[in-house]
Amino acid sequence: MSSAKPFQLNDSDFTYDFDEEAGGFGVPYEVPAHQRTHAAPGEDEDPADHAGPSLLLRASLGMVVVGVVALLLQVSTGKLLGSWGGLLLGLVLPSVGTALYFWERYRHLSAGIKNDGVFFSGTRNRGLIGWLVGVGMTAFYVALYWFPSYLGYTPAVWDEYGMVSDVQVSGLTLLVDPLARLMTGAPADHWFAYTVLYTLAVVVFGVRMMMRYRNNPYQLIRTASVMFFQTGLAFVLPKLLKSFQQPEFYPTYFWPLKRDVLLPGDYGMNWTATEAAGQVGVWMLVFAGAMTFLATPVLTYLYGKRWYCSWVCGCGGLAETLGDPWRHLSDKSTRAWWIERIVIYSVLAVIVFLTGLLWLNHVRGGELLGGFGASLERHYGFWIGSMFAGVAGVGFYPLLGSRVWCRFGCPQAAILGILQRFLSRFRITTNGGQCISCGNCSTYCEMGIDVRAYAQRGENIVRASCVGCGVCAAVCPRGVLKLENGAGVLEEQRYTS
Amino acid sequence: MHIAILGNGITGVSAAIRLRELRPDWSITMISGESTYHYSRPALMYIYMGHMGYAETKPYEDSFWGQQRIDLVRGWVTAVDTDARRLELADGRELEYDQLLLATGAKPNKFGWPGQDLEGVQGFYSLMDLERLYRSSEGARRGVVVGGGLIGLELAEMLHSRGIAVTLLVREDSYWNNVLPDEESAMVTELIRAAGMDLRLGVELKEVLDDGTGRATAVVTSEGQRIDCQVVGLTAGVSPNKALAEAVGVPCGRGVLTDSSLRAKVPGVWAAGDCAELETPGEERNMIQQVWYTGKAQGRLAAEAMHAEAEGHALPTYDPGIWFNSAKFLDLEYQTYGQVGFHLPGEQHLVWQAPGKLLRIVHIDGRVVGFNAMGLRWRHLVCEDWIREARNVDFVLAHLEDAGFDPEFYSRHEPEMRRTFADQLAKQTEPALSGQEA
Ligand SMILES: Cc1cc2nc3c(=O)[nH]c(=O)nc-3n(C[C@H](O)[C@H](O)[C@H](O)COP(=O)(O)OP(=O)(O)OC[C@H]3O[C@@H](n4cnc5c(N)ncnc54)[C@H](O)[C@@H]3O)c2cc1C
Ligand code: SF4
Ligand code: SF4
Numbered sequence: 001m002s003s004a005k006p007f008q009l010n011d012s013d014f015t016y017d018f019d020e021e022a023g024g025f026g027v028p029y030e031v032p033a034h035q036r037t038h039a040a041p042g043e044d045e046d047p048a049d050h051a052g053p054s055l056l057l058r059a060s061l062g063m064v065v066v067g068v069v070a071l072l073l074q075v076s077t078g079k080l081l082g083s084w085g086g087l088l089l090g091l092v093l094p095s096v097g098t099a100l101y102f103w104e105r106y107r108h109l110s111a112g113i114k115n116d117g118v119f120f121s122g123t124r125n126r127g128l129i130g131w132l133v134g135v136g137m138t139a140f141y142v143a144l145y146w147f148p149s150y151l152g153y154t155p156a157v158w159d160e161y162g163m164v165s166d167v168q169v170s171g172l173t174l175l176v177d178p179l180a181r182l183m184t185g186a187p188a189d190h191w192f193a194y195t196v197l198y199t200l201a202v203v204v205f206g207v208r209m210m211m212r213y214r215n216n217p218y219q220l221i222r223t224a225s226v227m228f229f230q231t232g233l234a235f236v237l238p239k240l241l242k243s244f245q246q247p248e249f250y251p252t253y254f255w256p257l258k259r260d261v262l263l264p265g266d267y268g269m270n271w272t273a274t275e276a277a278g279q280v281g282v283w284m285l286v287f288a289g290a291m292t293f294l295a296t297p298v299l300t301y302l303y304g305k306r307w308y309c310s311w312v313c314g315c316g317g318l319a320e321t322l323g324d325p326w327r328h329l330s331d332k333s334t335r336a337w338w339i340e341r342i343v344i345y346s347v348l349a350v351i352v353f354l355t356g357l358l359w360l361n362h363v364r365g366g367e368l369l370g371g372f373g374a375s376l377e378r379h380y381g382f383w384i385g386s387m388f389a390g391v392a393g394v395g396f397y398p399l400l401g402s403r404v405w406c407r408f409g410c411p412q413a414a415i416l417g418i419l420q421r422f423l424s425r426f427r428i429t430t431n432g433g434q435c436i437s438c439g440n441c442s443t444y445c446e447m448g449i450d451v452r453a454y455a456q457r458g459e460n461i462v463r464a465s466c467v468g469c470g471v472c473a474a475v476c477p478r479g480v481l482k483l484e485n486g487a488g489v490l491e492e493q494r495y496t497s
Numbered sequence: 498m499h500i501a502i503l504g505n506g507i508t509g510v511s512a513a514i515r516l517r518e519l520r521p522d523w524s525i526t527m528i529s530g531e532s533t534y535h536y537s538r539p540a541l542m543y544i545y546m547g548h549m550g551y552a553e554t555k556p557y558e559d560s561f562w563g564q565q566r567i568d569l570v571r572g573w574v575t576a577v578d579t580d581a582r583r584l585e586l587a588d589g590r591e592l593e594y595d596q597l598l599l600a601t602g603a604k605p606n607k608f609g610w611p612g613q614d615l616e617g618v619q620g621f622y623s624l625m626d627l628e629r630l631y632r633s634s635e636g637a638r639r640g641v642v643v644g645g646g647l648i649g650l651e652l653a654e655m656l657h658s659r660g661i662a663v664t665l666l667v668r669e670d671s672y673w674n675n676v677l678p679d680e681e682s683a684m685v686t687e688l689i690r691a692a693g694m695d696l697r698l699g700v701e702l703k704e705v706l707d708d709g710t711g712r713a714t715a716v717v718t719s720e721g722q723r724i725d726c727q728v729v730g731l732t733a734g735v736s737p738n739k740a741l742a743e744a745v746g747v748p749c750g751r752g753v754l755t756d757s758s759l760r761a762k763v764p765g766v767w768a769a770g771d772c773a774e775l776e777t778p779g780e781e782r783n784m785i786q787q788v789w790y791t792g793k794a795q796g797r798l799a800a801e802a803m804h805a806e807a808e809g810h811a812l813p814t815y816d817p818g819i820w821f822n823s824a825k826f827l828d829l830e831y832q833t834y835g836q837v838g839f840h841l842p843g844e845q846h847l848v849w850q851a852p853g854k855l856l857r858i859v860h861i862d863g864r865v866v867g868f869n870a871m872g873l874r875w876r877h878l879v880c881e882d883w884i885r886e887a888r889n890v891d892f893v894l895a896h897l898e899d900a901g902f903d904p905e906f907y908s909r910h911e912p913e914m915r916r917t918f919a920d921q922l923a924k925q926t927e928p929a930l931s932g933q934e935a
Contacts, residue, residue, distance in 0.1 A: 018624050020532055025544055025551060025631055028659060110692065112828030116658045117547040215828070217906035333558060431902055432877025434823050434832070436789045437507070437556040438540035443549050452556060473904055477825040479832055479874035482902050 027120045056104045063097025075152075075171045082174045090175055095200050099207040106211035113475050114212055115444070123398070124325050130398040138395030144194055145386045148173075153190035183239040195235055198318065202230040205321035212324075218470045218483075222310060226317030234314045249284050252312050254291040256351045257412035259380075261288040263355060264362035267377050297419055303485055304426025305416035306468025313412075315405060318394065319446065320469060323402025327471065330401035330448035337448070340408050340465065347384060348414035354380055384409065403446045407465055417464030425486035426468065428461040430454065435480045441472035455480050498523045498807065501584060501592060503574055503741075504600035505529035506538060507789055508770025510557075511796030512598055513567045519804045525566070526592065528584070530573035531624050534559060539789060541627055542651045546658045551624075577745040579763045596765055598799055599742055599753055603735035603771040603787055610731075612705030617713035618729040621652050630655075630728070637661050637727035641716045643702045645672050647824050649732035650685075653694055654827055656728065664695040664724055666702055666716075676838050680848055680855060681871055685826045692827055705729050735787060737772040750774050752785050758802040758812035759795060767803065769795035775815060788822055819881050829853065834880035835867030847890070847921045849914040856914055860890050873910075874902035894918055 053061075071090035073079070080086035106114065123129040143150040152171025157164040169177060173193045180188030206227040213219035233252045242248045255262035261284075262268065299307045309316045330336075354376060361368040369376070393405025406413050420426060428451070435458070441451035447465045451472045454461045461481075473481040500516060502509045505527050513527050540554040562569055572586040577597065584592045605620025607613050617633040619626055634640065640656040642649050645667030653663045669675060672689060674682035689696045701719040708714035715725045737752030748754050748762040752774030755761050759775070761768045770792040775784040786795070795815060802812045823832040836844075837859050844866065847858040854872035858865055864887040868880050879900045883893055893900075897911040 110828050115548040119550050120547040218904045221906055433790045434877055436539040437537040439553045443553045478823045479830050
């Protein structure tokens with residue numbers, strides 16, 4: 001060889017053996033809080049460094065503990081259950097405590113991206129606690145759909161001679177009963193309890209989301225929006241309507257996500273069935289139709305699918321709040337992208353086909369399908385409505401990320417996505433050559449979009465699945481990404497490379 | 498034709514991908530001792546802080562390389578026979594090549610400080626360094642970081658994120674103010690202190706003390722003060738990694754010397770990215786560029802030049818274009834475009850500031866030459882256009898909105914900026930007029 005003096009490698013580089021498959025680096029040792037110091041050496045240490053959690057933080061945790069204990073005691077002894085006092089102690093107290101905890105915890109951190117330690121947390125990375133939470137949430141959904149007695153709602157039992165046992169309400173369902181009576185004038189069932197918990201989750205974790213991104217007005221306004229739509233239009237309004245003997249109408253859900261609003265006859269809402277509901281029912285039907293066929297394409301053209309998926313929709317609302325701690329778990333591989341497209345468009349095809357078939361059957365007076373129609377509808381409801389949207393969609397948050405349903409299953413998202421991909425001004429633009437391929441954007445994209453793949457080539461991101469949550473743009477440390485409602489053609493030529 | 502690329506950083510990877518686009522027929526091998534797969538070096542800090550795992554820092558799926566027919570070899574190259582065109586790896590493997598691209602990156606500077614090789618003392622550049630830091634920061638209570646640049650602050654932020662107290666020794670009297678203008682530097686200085694880091698300005702490292710077992714236990718500063726610590730980060734800049742090239746007789750200056758088409762001074766050898774020193778006839782100094790985008794651009798150019806040479810075409814030459822860069826200091830984003838902090842003759846500055854935000858326009862006789870944005874996002878391509886076209890400041894002020902890249906619903910500052918800049922501009926032109934009268 002031509003080299004006169006041999007090239008010497010640094011010894012430690014030479015012996016280094018980084019195992020790429022194993023990921024290379026584990027969870028770090030954490031300095032115990034009492035050993036931490038931010039005082040300069042020689043200076044007196046600031047006692048605040050060792051003070052531990054603030055008073056408010058302790059108080060908020062206390063509220064959560066007292067509330068949960070109160071809840072367990074109520075459910076096990078039956079005491080207080082069903083009274084306003086019980087509701088306050090067992091539900092409101094721990095919820096307020098949790099919200100306060102998030103507020104206090106993030107308030108002291110500087111405003112900015114707070115992802116330190118996310119990948120070291122077992123809760124957030126399929127560690128033991130992560131799995132337990134996932135199994136727990138899944139079990140909750142299984143109970144909700146098929147074993148409601150575990151949630152305190154035992155349906156009435158009938159035999160051929162009449163009712164054997166009446167509806168029995170206990171546990172969680174009884175806990176929210178006073179609220180149900182106040183809002184709907186009727187006793188609570190497990191669905192009411194579910195809606196209450198759902199809304200609370202959106203609000204409480206909404207506080208967390210807002211505190212985490214409090215430097216970012218887009219995130220603040222968007223989170224406030226999903227909190228508002230869930231509380232106002234997906235909870236209070238339908239329940240009040242019910243109290244006025246009107247159909248329990250959810251104005252934030254349309255066909256095909258809420259398929260029954262446009263299904264015929266008995267399969268659907270049967271809008272005009274009752275005399276009393278007739279008038280309002282017609283209006284609701286008109287509204288539902290307008291949302292599906294008019295508002296959806298127009299708003300999606302103007303703003304992208306985000307106007308619905310991350311501003312209005314309750315499923316999206318839950319994913320953006322309760323689901324946020326797990327958003328990075330979405331699979332970014334091209335394989336996952338393939339699966340996504342196959343599955344979601346299949347679901348869309350099935351619901352379109354099903355809706356068409358049921359209408360045809362309806363027009364023909366039921367002769368086409370007979371009892372088969374009902375069975376088809378039931379199957380769709382079981383597999384797509386319950387198993388996919390609920391059990392897998394929410395139950396698996398801590399295992400597969402927060403948008404499993406939205407990404408792989410939701411027929412609404414499929415339609416909005418097609419519109420967004422081909423008929424929308426919305427895109428995420430890339431700031432010239434500033435991308436350093438760090439991967440924060442892809443990592444924190446809940447829809448599993450490999451944002452970096454586009455950004456590092458200076459390309460805009462126009463993807464059917466993007467829900468416009470804006471988190472990729474927020475976490476980008478180099479200011480590379482911007483959600484835009486496309487400008488005029490001229491500008492477009494100018495800003496894209 | 499077989500191309501060997503030494504180094505799988507952004508430079509090597511950009512060259513490999515571009516080569517494959519141009520030459521489906523050539524075989525390409527990319528070699529690195531650090532990792533089999535390319536990862537994003539600027540993302541190293543996020544692994545340590547737990548924002549991402551190692552896998553998340555890889556910009557391409559592992560299957561990509563097979564699809565592109567780019568062979569990956571993990572190993573350290575210890576010798577090159579540039580006559581026989583053959584490489585030798587530390588484990589004895591040999592590899593023949595027709596053209597060799599050196600994309601070996603850079604190395605952290607060490608200035609011969611006493612104790613600089615003790616355990617617990619390290620630079621921060623590679624996965625090796627990250628692994629070392631993982632080990633040495635375990636149980637550490639204080640780290641001392643030496644050097645007031647970008648990587649120094651990154652390292653400080655990393656340690657801080659794990660609850661390790663940080664002392665930052667900076668030679669200058671304000672953070673990074675050999676690059677940042679005073680106002681920007683002051684903003685960052687304030688931010689570092691607000692985060693609770695112990696920032697020492699105008700202080701240098703004298704030596705690192707041994708605890709008797711070969712581990713660092715304290716540093717002594719130029720003021721003679723002793724600071725107990727368990728981790729010492731040396732982040733006083735980087736220099737081209739030219740050791741191998743030098744050893745095998747490829748001419749080097751500060752880096753591996755190349756012409757403006759990235760050809761090194763030995764047939765069949767090229768160099769690009771952090772390790773390369775481009776000859777720039779007519780200029781005072783040769784060009785060494787050590788950032789991400791320049792690595793990308795140089796890697797691409799090296800590929801195009803190799804292709805052109807093989808085709809017998811004229812070789813393309815490297816055009817550095819209009820400089821830009823960006824960084825994030827703790828929570829504060831920073832972007833720079835054009836020539837800010839270059840101390841050009843006749844340059845004048847317009848500065849707008851609000852809490853946590855700053856916009857600076859540098860102009861010469863009313864023609865813009867550079868922008869700095871802090872706490873604001875600005876559009877790269879717009880700034881580049883304005884600088885290339887040497888736009889008038891008045892034009893820029895009239896079109897400030899075009900350059901804004903902040904997310905939706907962020908408060909807009911343009912009207913206020915415009916007022917501030919107009920006032921400053923008026924003051925800048927006055928003395929010139931009165932000078933004429935005198
Ligand atoms: C911590 C850190 C943060 C940074 N952040 C930014 C930023 O935010 N923005 C920005 O623009 N730039 C940033 N940079 C600079 C940027 O990362 C570099 O400019 C860029 O990585 C250079 O790419 P390269 O391919 O030329 O070299 P490198 O990325 O250094 O790649 C060279 C590779 O060659 C390998 N190699 C060298 N010699 C041998 C040998 N003999 N045998 C086998 N393999 C060998 C090395 O191990 C290495 O893997 C940062 C750098 C660091 C260290
Ligand atoms: S987060 Fe920003 S810099 Fe990092 S890969 Fe994504 S777009 Fe590029
Ligand atoms: S690409 Fe960005 S905005 Fe779209 S879903 Fe992913 S993180 Fe949200």
